[in-house]
Amino acid sequence: MNQAGTAPEHVFAPPAVKLLRREHDSLLCSSYALGAYARCSGEFLEDWARRAPERAFVVERHEAGWHGLNYREMLEQVRRVGAWLLGRELSAERPVAILSENSVEHAVLSLACLHVGVPVAPISPAYSLVSKDFSKLRGILRTLRPGLVYVSDLPRFEPALAAVADLHGGLVVSGDQAARDGAVPFESLKGARNERAVERAFAAIRPDTVAKVMFTSGSTSDPKGVINTQRMLCSNQQAIAQIWHFLSRPPVLLDWLPWHHTFGGNHNFNMVLRSGGTLYIDRGRPLPGEFEETLINLRQVGPTLSLNVPRAYDMLVSALRDEPALCSRFFGQLELIFYAGAALPQHLWDALGSLARRTLGRDLPMVSSWGLTETAPTATVGHFQPDRAGVIGLPLPGSELKLVPNGDKTEARVRGPNVTPGYFRRADLTTCCFDEEGFFKTGDAVRFVDPQRPERGLLFDGRIGEDFKLSTATRVNVGTLRLEAIAALAPVARDVVLTGHDRDEVGLLIFPNLAGCRSLCSELASDAPDWSVLEQPAVRARVEAGLATLIRGGTGSSTYARRALLLVEPAAIDAGEITDKGYVNQRAVLTRRAMLVERLYREPLDPSVIVVPGPGAPISRHTR
Secondary structure (H helix, E strand, O other): OOOOOOOOOEEEOOOOOEEEEEOEEEEEEEOOOOOOOOOOHHHHHHHHHHHHHOOEEEEEOOOOOOEEEEEHHHHHHHHHHHHHHHHOOOOOOOOEOOOOOHHHHHHHHHHHHHOOOOOEEEOHHHHHOOOOOOOOHHHHHHHHHHOOOOOOHHHHHHHHHEEEEEEHOOOOOOOOOOOOOOOOEEHHOOOOHHHHHHHHHHOOOOOOEEEEEEEEOOOOOOEEEEEEEEHHHHHHHHHHHHHHHHHHOOOOEOOOOOOOOOOHHHHHHHHHHHHHHHHEEEOOOOOOOOOOHHHHOOOOOOOOOEEEEEHHHHHHHHHHHHHHHHHHHHOOOOOEEEEEOOOOHHHHHHHHHHHHHHHOOOOOOOEEEOOOOHHHHEEEEOOOOOOOOOEEEEEEOOOEEEEEEEEEEEEEEEEEOOOOOOEEHHHHHHHHOOOOOEEEEEEEEEEEEOOOHHOOOOOEEEEEHHHHEOOHHHHHHEHHHHHHHHOOOOOEEEEEEEEEOOOOOOOEEEEEEEHHHOOOOOOOOOOHHHHHHHHHHHHHHHHHHHHHHHHHHHOOOOOOOOOEEEEEOOOOOOOEEEEEOEEEEEHHHHOOOOOHHHHOOOOOOOOOOOOOOOOOOOOOOOOO
16 A cells, blocks of 8 residues: 555556535535446457457366366357247246356356346245245245246255246256256257347347346345346446456456355456456355365465455454465455455454455555445445445445435435346336435445545445434444444354344344354363353353443443343344345344343343443443
């Protein structure tokens, strides 16, 4: 870094914004005009198949090593599969649904759909493989009405397919090599040829052609199908490339983020595609027992960009500290650390920065962004080095933010070519999500790092709908206090959910970091059950100390918690408590675990609840 808050211009475009203060709101936009962008994402594939045909594009690891497709091979397969799709008369009225995880086949099918103008809808595999009643899957397919459903492995998905048999066109394509049970093997799609039909369909695609239907998590309502147009996808990548100058060099990503989420499927995948890079599919996930796969892959692949969620960085930091060779491998070629999907706790920010400096002998740019499925996905992005976590950067070229006061917060609304035209087959939802000036109403709050210097960027200030009031009518800023609590409770807390609506004080439901908890209990057997770990005096004492830290730093009852409950049951993805990216949904947890909230405040005090005295009172280890 050449000075605080900046980075060399070969890394980022210098931060510059225009701010117009109006009577009831403000408009904020980038000083950089959006440049010309591609007509459709298929132009990226056509371009790189000409310029770098032998460069690896999408690869995955098998027992024999890494295998996949280069740009030439990908284009060839995309054209053939596209011809097959056209032959089956798939269209905007009969889109394609993909139920499976990331894979080379998934990439081919998705790109083929985009190449010939057939909307594709990648759907969370959890709705098929984890769900017991398949209610979310049925709701999605009822809206989508697909003409084709793809699954990677027919036996794994058979129960889900049987449950939704009445909601799709009866055409199932499977990654299995042999056709059975009426399913078409994916390999047979590659035998189709109709170059003229594919060329006509490709030429007919326009920026407003529907490319994807991306379904929201549906944690507070039924999943909504967000229309993603070619204009949204292409303008978003053009804007990012204008301010992230290092994307002029083809990036290398090792990425697990699921393609049914806009972070993995739009931001990361399309960034690699537009820049002619290589994407290594990581089958690991930031979960106990699955993150080991990520570490194996990192020992083999040196990424140039790390684009991930805070939950993954939490687990990665521990591994990098324990394994110097892995640390050198991870940072060796890295140009940027990027986090999104949730706020990064400050202690993880500090740890990543320290590890980078120790390994490289210099600072490494660490930035974030903000956006939604409805912005495909980026609306703001960091293109300068902030001095703390939580800074979400500045508006992208071409994107306008309307900053609207809402109580003691400021809602961010978005307008631009990256914003959705609405929800698939839900005109009723579309009408109410835009204001009178055409800005999309996000429900997210932001604030300036420095109101006198808007070029220093914005801070994410939580979801307006997540905040609540105590019985004293004092509002609790959930986003801010959540991060402070996670930091104060390290290494015990992986995440927390705040309680206290209409009560006298804030409480915490703690999703524990079991590895961190075990690190406090050196004499405990390694095979001790999780519930036993959480009952250990050292763990409870660490929670007490963390609560005391919050109280000392607080300025009133809304700025700290003095009671907490450690949760044995992890967040349930099927219940909407957590997304595939590791984001914990406050409202869903409070609804599903209402009985635990009651236990947290019950009198006489439940033995499992940890409580410390309020401000000014002595701390006792016998608060149970």
